[in-house]
Amino acid sequence: MRQPLAREITDLIERGRDRQLRLAVTGLSRSGKTAFLTSLVNQLRHAGLEARLDLLPAARQGRLLGARRVNQQDLGVPRFPYDQAMAALAETPPRWPAPTRGISELRLELRYRPERRGWLGSETRRLTLDLFDYPGEWLLDLPLLAHDYPSWCRSQQALAGEQRRVHFAAWHAAVEDLDPAAEADEAQLAEIAERYAQGLRGAREAGFADLQPGRFLLPGDLSGAPVLQFFPLPGIAEAEPAELAALPPESNYATLARRFQYYQQHIVRPFYRDHFRRFDRQIVLVDLLGALNAGPERFEDLSRALANLMQSFDYGRRSLLSRLFAPRIDRLAIAATKADHVTPEQHPRLVALLEALLAEPLQDLRFASVPVRALSLAAIRASEAREVEHRGQRTPALRGTALDGEPLLLFPGEVPGRLPDDAFWSRQGFAFPHFRPLPLEGGALPHIRMDAALDWLIGDKLS
Numbered sequence: 001m002r003q004p005l006a007r008e009i010t011d012l013i014e015r016g017r018d019r020q021l022r023l024a025v026t027g028l029s030r031s032g033k034t035a036f037l038t039s040l041v042n043q044l045r046h047a048g049l050e051a052r053l054d055l056l057p058a059a060r061q062g063r064l065l066g067a068r069r070v071n072q073q074d075l076g077v078p079r080f081p082y083d084q085a086m087a088a089l090a091e092t093p094p095r096w097p098a099p100t101r102g103i104s105e106l107r108l109e110l111r112y113r114p115e116r117r118g119w120l121g122s123e124t125r126r127l128t129l130d131l132f133d134y135p136g137e138w139l140l141d142l143p144l145l146a147h148d149y150p151s152w153c154r155s156q157q158a159l160a161g162e163q164r165r166v167h168f169a170a171w172h173a174a175v176e177d178l179d180p181a182a183e184a185d186e187a188q189l190a191e192i193a194e195r196y197a198q199g200l201r202g203a204r205e206a207g208f209a210d211l212q213p214g215r216f217l218l219p220g221d222l223s224g225a226p227v228l229q230f231f232p233l234p235g236i237a238e239a240e241p242a243e244l245a246a247l248p249p250e251s252n253y254a255t256l257a258r259r260f261q262y263y264q265q266h267i268v269r270p271f272y273r274d275h276f277r278r279f280d281r282q283i284v285l286v287d288l289l290g291a292l293n294a295g296p297e298r299f300e301d302l303s304r305a306l307a308n309l310m311q312s313f314d315y316g317r318r319s320l321l322s323r324l325f326a327p328r329i330d331r332l333a334i335a336a337t338k339a340d341h342v343t344p345e346q347h348p349r350l351v352a353l354l355e356a357l358l359a360e361p362l363q364d365l366r367f368a369s370v371p372v373r374a375l376s377l378a379a380i381r382a383s384e385a386r387e388v389e390h391r392g393q394r395t396p397a398l399r400g401t402a403l404d405g406e407p408l409l410l411f412p413g414e415v416p417g418r419l420p421d422d423a424f425w426s427r428q429g430f431a432f433p434h435f436r437p438l439p440l441e442g443g444a445l446p447h448i449r450m451d452a453a454l455d456w457l458i459g460d461k462l463s
Ligand SMILES: Nc1nc2c(ncn2[C@@H]2O[C@H](COP(=O)(O)OP(=O)(O)O)[C@@H](O)[C@H]2O)c(=O)[nH]1
Pocket: 027, 028, 029, 030, 031, 032, 033, 034, 035, 036, 096, 097, 098, 099, 100, 337, 338, 339, 340, 341, 377, 378, 379, 380, 381, 382, 383, 434, 435
């Protein structure tokens, strides 16, 4: 999908004048990407009218004049379903937007008045904002590029925790009988691969996140293609490398190794080369509260998955990423989403916990001088903060409606301000219900700190 040269040049000129910005939103499944992008577009379209964006100076100062959707350039990428998402939220009762898979794009044109007026006085400027939504699962595949097939098999074997293993029982039973040296049988490999994919899906349903290969979870149009029909061979750790290499090309081992390589070259690399490399800014969304809700093994797993995912932002000169592609993201945000699930005085702890969870990758980024900010937000706030009398004391509480329509008034629990230890897990009853979205009352979507996120991600381009 090459762009015509003329368009590339116009693009370049526009970028040089700071008139175009490519902003990407990612995060693992259910982390809140669709909600975030829907809210972002909604807030910008209502800026200067009903939107509450006090933390975004251009909006507070009345300089942000409007945002309209324009046609995107890359016709090969599906359009982000903003209208469908708004329609779901506008239903009675309101619904959360349906999940999406794969990458999507939407282009906004913002009109604003610069802070310092030029000699023309009433000058207005335009900023073209290209927004992308793509699955964080795809970033989990970057580390896969550093492996050859046998070392990948070993790395996957190392992940087998007890609760995780149960999801792969059917696959294990099938793969045990597979002789690496025997001639490959297409149907058999497809069958075992399907069980592997089922294992990955089951593990994800159960809240696990550190799952490879990422496309097995979100295959899109690759569903059923042989490139998605491989899996690790468990026994390979003990095998002699020379013996493996000597196996005939028709063998199971050689067939799987070829598919693994094809996946690297034709699935993982093109995403980085054609999309990722071209993003200017990025926000990574993390459903930290969901992981706290799900217990220690899931929380550990999220931590590992994030460490993996963050390698895609490791710009150190020796990093895999820098060696393979030359990325140029110049600003990064990391956000704990769905903050409306806890009372407001817990929000600083939520950020502290996020910082603790990502301590190492954040340090690396800061070391590599990539500006990064951690924050907590609710893209679409579905609860209201209240205070209630409890044993003669005023305590914070949340009011909302459960998904089944039941009215709720509750204190969901305390967020640990640092990485939870055993004491936390044995003591904590951290269980929150899912809220139904609040009824739409015209105007902009209710949110928490979307304006802070916007300020960090695009504020400087509107000054
Ligand atoms: N209360 C609340 N729930 C949210 C918010 N954002 C997302 N959710 C919930 O999380 C689910 C997954 O969000 P979604 O944006 O579809 O995640 P995606 O898979 O990353 O695109 C939604 O269906 C909501 O139930 C939020 O700001 N507040």
